[in-house]
Amino acid sequence: MHAVSPATEADPAALLFQFLTMAGSLIGRGPYVQVGPAQHFANIFVGLVGETSKARKGTSWSWVRQLAYDVDATVANRITPGLSSGEGLIMEVRDANVANKDAGASDKRLLVHEPELTSALAAMNRQGNTLSQMIREAWDTGDLRVLTKNTPLRATGAHISIVGHVTRDELLRTLTRTEAANGFGNRFLWPVARRSKFLADPNIIAAPPLAPLVKGLRQVATFCEGLTAVPRDAAASELWGEAYPRLSEGQPGLLGAMIARAEAQAVRLSLLYALLDQSGVVGERHLRAALAAWNYCEASAHYVFGSAWGDPVTDELLQALREAGGEGLGRTAIRDLFGRHKSKGELDRALQGLEAARRVRREDRQTGGRPAEWWISEKE
Template sequence: MSCINPSTLMAVSMGYQVGQQQVPAITDKRLWVIESEFANVLQQSRRGGNTLSAALRDCWDGVDLKPATKTFRVHASEPHVCLSGAITPSELLALVRRRDLLNGFVNRFLMVWGERTQVEALPRRAPQARVEALAAEVVDILDFTRSMSEDGGRTVLMTMTDKARHRYASLYQRELNEDLGSTLIDSLLERRAPMLLRLAMVFALTDRTWQIEEEHIDAAMAWVRYATDSVGFVLTGGQQFAITVSGRMGSRPNLRLLSSQGFCVAQRFGGGLLWSSSAGHCR
């Protein structure tokens, strides 16, 4: 889904009219937007009077979306939106203004550096049995999450074990609030703590449990550390940040970070990688 429009998101949520036909509103407010050209989002947000940046910030905060418009009065209540975008470092640095870096827009995204692990002229197709097995596992996880909301409730309270709470508190007091020596980099990583909790929740759900364990905190922290190195690598060109702040990554981010923390980093899936949360769930 490209060229995101805030009004479109809200029209789908509360209903809209096509000619004489009224399209009813949806009750499931979850939306996953895939923007393969994230530069489109940044370009739209630069236009005068565009509300996309503000709408995406509200999506992160989980508040109702109510744009101040006179001609198209729509709103979305209790939205749950995830945006996955892809962009090159050069495009990101060229399109993002310093205001966007400091006003809380960019730091609402988990920035992860990605690169090819090999060059394949003719990539092999993933075995259909493997694809179906992965799809079945995803469906099983979704069925698990729905099982607690059969009474009509839309949200379920997740809890942490005592060990998970202690581990998170320890990370919060130190690494999650570490001063990285750059106002710009610090501002982009200001939301490391809530990012970690959201990732830990996802990892717990993939393990079919409503309780966050210490291993889920550690798995999420490995991702946060990689994202921290990714931000520094992109903004400094892979030199200064990697040397002064992130010696564990060497001269550039690499996929060995997660495996060095004792987690199963990836399983081969066709020509790409499939991430797993913990070594105990690798097959």
């Protein structure tokens, strides 16, 4: 990243996470970390979140794509744009089908670049669209299957990596509660990207020396050939034991849903750092680097999702209670807030969830008759 940063307005974090995604795609489905019955490979999903459309997300991707072409044209040719359907995703990594005289995909590595991630999120909301399910299976096992009426589609051992670009407002507007709750969202890392500097004429800056990076990545690819299980050494295991409780802590609301796979994400990042270091063992420094990368993604998630619950009723109610300040809102005012179109059960669930997360508190106020139920936002 130090080689490229002086010559671009792109955020170093955007360069880093897209580079890691590209490197994981290059490495392929060989090395893995065993966690119980699950195997975590080097493929990761990154949703790069720009504060605005001027965050230079596309600029950062251009450098990573160029590096991929310089390293291995074969891998670069496995970069494909767009996510629209689960069937389309499987077709890129499909198994051979002798009956249909289809030789299948000769290379099961695939790096999907989606410059408009909102398009994919919108596609998932269409009835019958299997994209969300296939993306989740691609992250979990790499074994994908859709039972179509005429020609069943199947892919086994697929090594799919994803880079998507989106603005914060677009993401919050299009990510549904279902996609957050079903685990689609937490299979992605969500680093925030900002414009790092202003370069009115980047052409006057000498082109960064990519040759050492190209040579190093080629050596990494060679090193990883035939490599399978990658264990942690003793120091890394001790550090993991210290970090694990915090990684495993739950968070309320949409934020909690989006970072619920913190442990697994840290495992994959540590594997990537070890392999880029051409090490067959995850060492302490690899894990520390992975935890630092995860901490950035977690902080980004707090910024992007921290004030949202992923439920329109809860989000609107919490915002209204915050605006009401210490005075709070009574039950009648809360019903009126929604035009009396929400049932008591819906409002109860929203209030009880906020109360359990200590975002609001209930008071019973004397009115001369039966005490009135009142709700006040807690200071955060």
